[in-house]
Amino acid sequence: MTIFEKSVTGRTGYTLPEEKKDEIRPSDYIPEHLLRKELPGLPECSEIDVVRHYTELTRKNYSVDNGFYPLGSCTMKYNPKLNEKIAALEGFSLLHPYEPIEKVQGALEVMYRLQTLLSEITGMDAFTLQPAAGAHGELTGMLIVKKYFEVKGENQRTKVIVPDSAHGTNPASASMAGFQVVEIKSNDNGIIDLDNLEAALDESVAAIMLTNPNTLGLFEKDIIKIAEMAHKNGTLLYYDGANLNAIMGKVRPGDMGFDIVHLNLHKTFSTPHGMGGPGSGPVGVKGHLKEFLPIPVVDLTDEGYILKTDLSHSIGRIRSFYGNFGVVVKALAYILMLGKDGLTYASEIAVLNANYLRTRLSELIPTAYPGLCKHEFVLDGTKLVKEYGIKTLDLAKRMLDYGVHPPTIYFPLIVHEALMIEPTETENKDNLDHFVEVVKKILEEAKKDPEFVKNAPYNTPIKRLDEVTASRKPKVRWIPKEQ
Amino acid sequence: MTIFEKSVTGRTGYTLPEEKKDEIRPSDYIPEHLLRKELPGLPECSEIDVVRHYTELTRKNYSVDNGFYPLGSCTMKYNPKLNEKIAALEGFSLLHPYEPIEKVQGALEVMYRLQTLLSEITGMDAFTLQPAAGAHGELTGMLIVKKYFEVKGENQRTKVIVPDSAHGTNPASASMAGFQVVEIKSNDNGIIDLDNLEAALDESVAAIMLTNPNTLGLFEKDIIKIAEMAHKNGTLLYYDGANLNAIMGKVRPGDMGFDIVHLNLHKTFSTPHGMGGPGSGPVGVKGHLKEFLPIPVVDLTDEGYILKTDLSHSIGRIRSFYGNFGVVVKALAYILMLGKDGLTYASEIAVLNANYLRTRLSELIPTAYPGLCKHEFVLDGTKLVKEYGIKTLDLAKRMLDYGVHPPTIYFPLIVHEALMIEPTETENKDNLDHFVEVVKKILEEAKKDPEFVKNAPYNTPIKRLDEVTASRKPKVRWIPKEQ
């Protein structure tokens, strides 16, 4: 039942200080046609109604705090409670962005320190914390690329190369920045085909967007060569940081030759995903692109921290104020907590977990590409269709009945019936083993009765939903029954 | 699965500042036979394991935040979130009881103000906030009675009269204070039988313990007469405040003639029950018993608030420190929030809700006693047995399947197959109507198939449990499988 159906006219859940309103009537000040005649149809509930409604909704959700969540490319690691406590401190949460700079030195120090730490972790020279999410970081990066070549007078660079295994945001961001997207096919080993790349690289190419390890969880071992090819061609190399959790402390995008990198604080740095956001997508650049960063950036001067806006080639402002500060606070706390050893160890164990799960699962479902993976790996689900008569979707839905969240499915697009699995370092061995057992059980079930699996889930708050009709005739708001 | 089964040797979930331990080894200081050889078998888990374990446990619980909880005599009203926020303030939660008095003036003011407010609400002259729960308040009250007659030299007063409808804590507390308990039968209308009382009242009676309205939800209309009889006999009148939620702002125990009263902050004053506690059971007395209160009491002097210990006849200390201060803070916030009008209104609506539900339910199951009730009422479930072939327990268990918590059952003992229902004022009409519908549906089910109802619940995390064996061969601790 929706909150609207629980509403009763005249019920209230709010209190406010009773303050005299000085006999000021809006109708004395505002033209009648601009005054609202009918109040918006918001629900009317007492406090306990609201508490029960949303408490009930939370109980219909699966989350990291409920169990294993091996979504490939999403890095659903544990979100420490400590960080929530810190971000909720009034000295952080109750700051107005336009307070005088000397009253927010603590906040600016938080930002400055995170910028500095991220630069060290990625091997870049400067960072902006403005972008609100990964895709927003990509857009920022692509606009930097655009502006860079504008300043250089190379306006012919209208294309961006993206491998066919890329996250959907990569082509979408490049396109939004006005670039034409050139997709190149990966080779049989799941990595960049140097010949394809060579063929695509000409003077119209502004940038190559990569993630390394890539979405198949494979390390692009030719990255030095790729960087050389790009730079020789005058092309910039962009790093999608979605997969940084594989390599912290082991190798740095900056050292690999990337010119621009975005990170996802809500993936690698443990800030929670919040049902889809807020995230935070800081962008780091090498020295030659420093002046192109969006404004403002935090800087340290003799008088303390400042918000610097006078960058000579800044792409401008990419969002209001200073980014998702509340998320930034959590990421800083996380890095302070783990430190040098902890961050490295996190990546090591993330890779250990992925390889362990890959090894065990590959006995049941073949991997799309053989050999070592980094933090994630992809299974090829065509065997499910052929041998078990179920699709990857069916396997995924049946997993819900066993209380585990399914992996990312049908991505990357280059693998048929793909299952993309990222366990993260915060899952223990028992959880991985349990996951293998669940897959094994479901395959056994499918062998006996594929229809049974196809009709899963059975134990969830709701069964399989009709998504097709939902999109064909979208009902995207609640409407009272009477109407 | 228990947390112990999720434990793996060597896993850790804690961090502590790394501080040099100065090469101090316990074995250099403590005789060997007093040093622990084997660490206690506590679980070894990472933080995420602990988070998931307890999050899962909460999801197996029903609570006020999940729905209607009409437990008679328990006053399961809404527990405002505001109060939790306030009690968690470091200025309250991080106080040491032995800080210098001048450093805890705010805390003492909280206590003093609550003492004063409770005195006004109940019509008493002085309060102690020491007792940790209702039963603890009763024990305190009974020890005051005992000491009072000791001081008066009336050592022959060895008995306490308790009606047969009383809460079990009443006789237990009287007995614990060394009194012999005399139970008197209620009359046909469910209230004190004055003749029975008269007969029992002699010079051996130290006190009468009553609650008004009583556990049947009926107002003891003869209370003036009862008080006269008691006082004429030199007997003290004790008020069990469990049912105060019926009468705030309407009538005061002090005005009715009670000499001693305990309250339950976790019932009437909205502090949460916390799965069974902590509660808080302040005790108020009339002036002649003021010097008998347990020490310390908070007092206001020219130098500020003090903890007073020099009461001439104090029964002594009833617990360590100053009571459940954290609970006291919440109760004060609640009273400040509601104020004079709000408290009265709370009682009025609590009584309205009870009478509404009584009226509607009595069409399905007869009430044990006719006529108006106060905040709660009792149904006589014998009809269930006779007409539907189910017991009150079965009805209760089946309610769980409909997502509502059953009422108190099999209490008070004087009603067969009793259902004791207290809706509280924070439940809306829809919830009451829904509850009636649920009862109606279950009775229809029972008519068709009593066995079906007898095997309920079906939709709960677990089915009916074998309580008999559990008590015959108690397994009250987890033991590793290997042993």
Added chain:
Amino acid sequence: MKERHSYIPHTPEEIKSMLETIGVPSIEELFSDVPKVFDFELALPKGSDEFSVYREMKSLAERNTNLEQLAVFRGGGIYHHYIPFVVQALASRSEFLTAYTPYQAEVSQGTLQALYEFQTMIVELTGMEVANSSMYDGATAVAEAALMAVRTNRKDKIIVAKNVHPEYREVIRTYCSGQNIKVEEVNFDKNSGNIDLETLKSKLTDDVSGVIVGYPNFFGVIEDLKIIRELLPEKVMFIVVANPIALSLLEAPGKLGADIVVGEGQPLGNPPNFGGPGFGFFATLEKYIRKMPGRIIGETKDTEGRTGYVMVLQTREQHIRRSKATSNICSNHAHNAVTAAIYMSVMGKEGLREVAEQSFAKAHSLKERLLKLEGVTEVFSGPFFHEFVISFNKDVEFINSELMKHKILGPLNLEKWYPEMKSCALFCTTEAVRNADIEFLLGRLEEIL
């Protein structure tokens, strides 16, 4: 390699056994595909414990002056409102906080229903027909609205009123720069503070895809949406940047001809957070739903006919449509949107109206009383909501630094963005400004001026 960590559960024995299963001798071996040339030493401090980290972060927090410590007369896009305590208590429940995007609908009904209800509330507030489930903030929401207008009308000019939030205009320009969309600004009427209608008219050439105005605008002045709409050719998309609190008091833009209504949702139960995260809201007409950026939740049925919720129209989105998507947005601000839904549920229609009325009344009372002070002059005569501009006979920075000595966060100095507006200051009041704060402010100003 650190051997133990509270967030990482592995014991040495487990690591050993896992390596054996994989068939490699060491964790290092798992990185054998990483060229050795990349070896480096991470120059970070070593890890810490949670108590030390908490203390360190808390001391940073305490080096800031937070709004609870101030009387707040500053708005300008982020507003200090009361937030009922129940809002955070519910929003912080971990099943909301630590869930991912609801790709698996069957175990995400909590998220999906909450966002569906949020969309409904935004539709109700704005008077539009459909809304998405959030954008990053007000600025990116309006920038995306501009792109949507261009996508729809396929003409490469966007007109923005100069009295739209300066930072929003900057973001619009940044977003539009990628696709070489021209952004033209229309100045405001110097008397009223409203958009200058004559200039607007003169700029409405054939190549305009959309027009953007504030409601109220950056100066707090309420634009007459009806009149503006009447000026616009039918096809030109009318984009309104609204303050959601004001919408309880002002006629819904949907009733006045808006095509897209966007805005910053922070005032709806989200703390200021030094500017973020709040969230952007985005509402439009049904006919444009397939052009809309962002995630949308819709109602549907399960195989047993029960009502449930799913993400709809995903074919607009980047993970399906890739370079042809309506936007690149992926992570949005769902948690902030749900926070707002909880806020609106607990405030209800009456509560939100009360917030709007108190904010309005206090602003009007304050303005009248300010104008009685020596050295204070009215700047704009147009109707306003809870922000207004006056000019001082002294430097605004000076006045503000004097006020700050009394723990008053004074008005915004407009000269920073509008160099022509010398000594002009933007005041703001909300229901969280107490009458006593207003008296205190006036007293201090009397001393200062």
Added chain:
Amino acid sequence: MKERHSYIPHTPEEIKSMLETIGVPSIEELFSDVPKVFDFELALPKGSDEFSVYREMKSLAERNTNLEQLAVFRGGGIYHHYIPFVVQALASRSEFLTAYTPYQAEVSQGTLQALYEFQTMIVELTGMEVANSSMYDGATAVAEAALMAVRTNRKDKIIVAKNVHPEYREVIRTYCSGQNIKVEEVNFDKNSGNIDLETLKSKLTDDVSGVIVGYPNFFGVIEDLKIIRELLPEKVMFIVVANPIALSLLEAPGKLGADIVVGEGQPLGNPPNFGGPGFGFFATLEKYIRKMPGRIIGETKDTEGRTGYVMVLQTREQHIRRSKATSNICSNHAHNAVTAAIYMSVMGKEGLREVAEQSFAKAHSLKERLLKLEGVTEVFSGPFFHEFVISFNKDVEFINSELMKHKILGPLNLEKWYPEMKSCALFCTTEAVRNADIEFLLGRLEEIL
């Protein structure tokens, strides 16, 4: 009658319709059975709003000096330990906080299992065989233990060591006064601080039901339970009041002959709360389980054979046995007990040991260094855990008030309870006392002494 309240949902229309159903004209009529003579006017302030209440309560909170603002060297029954942040995050989940006593086991498995695990942890810590699911505090737990000893042995004398917490001894006396149980105290050895064994021996007459000692005792000194047990006649119940943190380091009382082990559980993850609520723990031997006060959770099976948990042995309790119950306790401190279980889960066996070791090491280091200061003399030579007594050549109150100027909460002045112990002070250190705090304390003491 107030018409609207955020906690009370009724609208005037609903009230009207409900009154009609009941068949009475007004709410007043529902109180017609209350004699009119009782009419009165409640003299309370009028109701407020949550923001004003919050501000008012917060200002009261800020008038206190909290332990985060101090260097804490004071214990005496309530201890300042680090509490991992995850503990409150989980314990405050509303399904724990707002649930009642688990009378309906099928929808209370969360409570029941958590308490069952808690009992197991207490059994592990104490080395006993069974534990209940909590008492109010350490003092009432030991008082109930005294009553249980008398109930079991049917002899009316209890012996208590004078170095048991003074407030606990007062509570024992209060509890025992009801049933006219004699409470005799045994003094401590002036050199060691341990219970005086000779005096104890001399008091062990036939009428003794139980003997109560501390482990460590109020002076921090570790009693030799083995030797004491050997002194006691077999039937006399040996009751040990233990510090649960110390039990990670000290041999379990269960292995040294204790019959009942009780104590204050606050140090296990509960904030000091100005003394309450913490909780009492209570453990004993299997053979006494039916004599034990309080609620006990046990494991069982459901109709399908699945493991579940229920309250067991309820026939001991007041709601069944009434005046014959083992205790009148009804509400207990379940929430604090579950908080402790979460704390012990996250600390684990190693973490709790580390807390004990750090507390121990800091205390021993501090004592050694204190004794090097002029004007400081050792008082007891017995082995101690994390509290110890020294004497000053100056008044303890004076020293403490000087220390407080430097934000140091100095040692407890023992003279208040032991008038013979002039200038004696009880120091305490835990892992939450930093080495820097110790240096700072020593520096200040050097100045003061």
